[in-house]
Amino acid sequence: SSRLSSITDADALHFAKILSSPTSVLSTLPSISTPPEELDIYNNDWMGKYRGKATTVLKPKTTQEVSEIVKWCNDRRIGIVPQGGNTGLVGGSVPLRDEVILSLSNMTQVRSFDPVSGILVADAGCILQSLTDYVAPHNHIMPLDLGAKGSCQIGGNVSTNAGGLRLLRYGSLHGSVLGLEVVLPDGTILDQLNTLRKDNTGYDLKQLFIGAEGTLGIITGVSILTPPAPQASNNVILALPRFENVLPLYKTVKRQLSEILSAFEFIDRTAYDLAVKHGQGRALSEEEVEGAECFVLVETSGGRREHDEEKLNDLLESLLEADEPLINTGVLAQNPAQFSSLWALREGVTEAVSKEGKAYKYDISVPLSTFKECVDRTREQLRSKGLLNEDQVKAVIGYGHVGDGNLHLNVIAKAYTPEIQNALEPFVYELVASHRGSVSAEHGIGAMKTHALHYSKDETSIAWMRKIKAIFDPNGIMNPGKVLE
Ligand code: FAD
Ligand code: 2HG
Ligand code: ZN
The missing domain is CATH 3.30.70.2740 (Alpha-Beta Plaits)
Structure with a gap:
């Protein structure tokens, strides 16, 4: 990356020409002279752990604009950091040095939605929550959900292959993403924005960009399969006397709830207390948490409320009445507000940690x-x-x-x-x-774990990752220093 160039005043002026709106270029360089503090939110990561030194942030509105920016950067050997909602937790979304930040936040159009198949095609900069809101009136939901939903973007989700709270039910993005539009590091637009469930026409290139963390290209459009909204959802928080009970509990819950089980989340006592301390939802009374070593949040999603509630009540009853109960107590959400409050507690742990x-x-x-x-x-x-x-x-x-x-x-x-x-x-x-x-x-992996990759991947795998990176990005301009050292 020492071979990469810094942005000059002439580059900044050129970017301003490419972009349709003057507010789409922020730069501390003299020709634009944005006040430096306006770049802070782009240069600092969510945790306040990583800090970049970008002088310039570009916010294109169209795929064509992205393509022109990238082509220019490739010719000039300028490093680019693609940035979505900047909620990533591994330092991948901010520059290591003074790379240009390409923010997708101005690309927010839904391109199409088919209410029969549930296939949604959207710009990469659409915020996850806004897509959830978009498909809701059609009785669909997004196949993923996570605590950062209010700020993270679908392009960022795909680029990190985000898992989240629904993976147990709907699987990973490697399954639900049907197509992508990607601007490759030389500026070429790769149009694989398919809306087909089945397509076995050779190598599945889009899979390479799912989880590539912006090192192989910039995702500008996403085609994704959205599942029908469940007719009934419920949740329950279970307090366990010992951690050792989690495994047998998981087995029991899976067997008893079978097809309606949609989440099984774990929170240890310290995490729970921290979430409560920082006001992330309320779940149990003092007496109910007493003696609990950890907690499990179970969610059900199914087709008929009475059927699901009966199953959940039966489960609770059998858990509490067992000779050696696996749980101390369990509290079932009684209404939508309690349902949300239980989820808020689990989703709020990350927020609570950052407050602590x-x-x-x-x-x-x-x-x-x-x-x-x-x-x-x-x-x-x-x-x-x-x-x-x-x-x-x-x-x-x-x-x-x-x-x-x-x-x-x-x-x-x-x-x-x-x-x-x-x-x-x-x-x-x-x-x-x-x-x-x-x-x-x-x-x-981001910037945090490049040196740790070898703990989970062997030499052959890493060598092939390097070859793939070199094919797509021979000049090393795409998110330099991330994923691979
Ligand atoms: P950013 O943070 O902006 O970027 C992440 C990476 O993707 C960077 O490497 C960036 O360069 C790249 N990138 C972003 N957009 C594009 C694009 N269009 N094209 C190419 N590359 C791009 N993660 C989970 O997996 N599960 C969770 O449950 C979860 N919960 C979270 C809860 C909180 C409160 C927070 C703060 C984070 C959580 N995360 C979780 C982390 C997760 O990685 C992100 O929230 C999310 O997927 C990142 O999306 P983003 O738009 O913010 O991407
Ligand atoms: C979650 O599951 C997220 O809440 C964030 O993946 C986890 O902050 C974390 O470590
Ligand atoms: Zn998680």
Whole structure:
């Protein structure tokens, strides 16, 4: 990336010519002279952990404009960081140096929706929540949902292959994305915006861009299959006396709820207390949480309310009446407000963590039976280094998507420091590798984990990733330094 050029005044003027609206170029260079603080929100990541030095942010409105910008950057060897809602948690969406930021936030048109097939085609910059709102009157939902829904964009979701809270039911974006429109690093527009469920005509190129984190091209359009909205949804929060009960509980819940089970989310006690402390929804009374080591949020989505409620009530009854109950208590949402409040608590953990301090986030896939061990051993590691105290590491928490084998291990510190970082890495990655897990289950590699990729991918795989990168982006202009070092 040292071969990349910085943007000059002449470049900025050229970009201003390409873009239809003058407000689509922000630049601190003399020809545009935007006040530097206006670029702060683009240069800083959501966690306040990564900070770029971009002088210029471009906000094209059309695929053609994106193509012209990219072509110019490729000819001039200017690095580009594609940016969606900037909610990524691995430092992928901000520059490492002074690359230009290409924000998709002005590309917000829905291109088409077929209410029969449920196939939605939209600009990459559409915010996830706005797409949910768009399909709702047609009785459809988006196949993914996550806490960042109010700011993240569908293009960012696809680029990170975001998992989220519905993956258990609707699968990953590798299945629900039917087509993409991508501006390749030389400016060519790759039009694979299919609306076909079935298409076995050779290599499925679009799959390469799902989870590529902007290193192979810029996604400008997305075709995605939206499922019919469930006729009835409900949820329940279960308080467990011991972590060891999570596994048998998951088995029981799967068997009893079968086709109506749509989420099974885990929150440990520390994470729960933190979410409550920071006002992320309310779930249980003081008595109900007493003696609970962890919590599980179960959601059902089905076709007939009475049928689903009967199943859920039967489940609760059998859990509470067992000889050795797996749960202490369970609280069923009684109305839409309570349903939302239970979800708010789970979705709000990330927000609560950021209110509490600076987070080191490890988004790992490990066997479900080792979730607690991973959290406990990390806490022990910090304790043994003398770092577990109010002035350094305040808390170590675990939560995540049980059904997907995905644990979010968060270490909450007062500040980011080299001591804490060195105590955590490679410790956590080695722990993950010892379980043959993944160092990134759903957030991606970004800038944070390029050096850790080898814990989850062998040399041959990484070598082929490099070859693919070199074919698409021989000049290395696309999100330099991300995913691959
Ligand atoms: P950004 O953060 O802007 O970008 C992410 C990456 O994609 C960057 O590398 C960027 O360069 C690239 N990119 C963005 N747009 C494009 C494009 N159009 N073309 C090419 N590359 C592009 N993730 C989960 O998987 N599951 C969760 O449950 C989840 N919950 C979250 C909750 C909160 C509160 C927050 C803050 C984050 C959460 N995330 C979750 C992280 C997740 O990665 C993002 O929220 C989301 O998918 C990123 O979308 P974005 O538009 O913000 O992308
Ligand atoms: C979630 O599942 C997100 O809530 C965010 O993936 C996880 O902040 C995190 O570590
Ligand atoms: Zn998650």
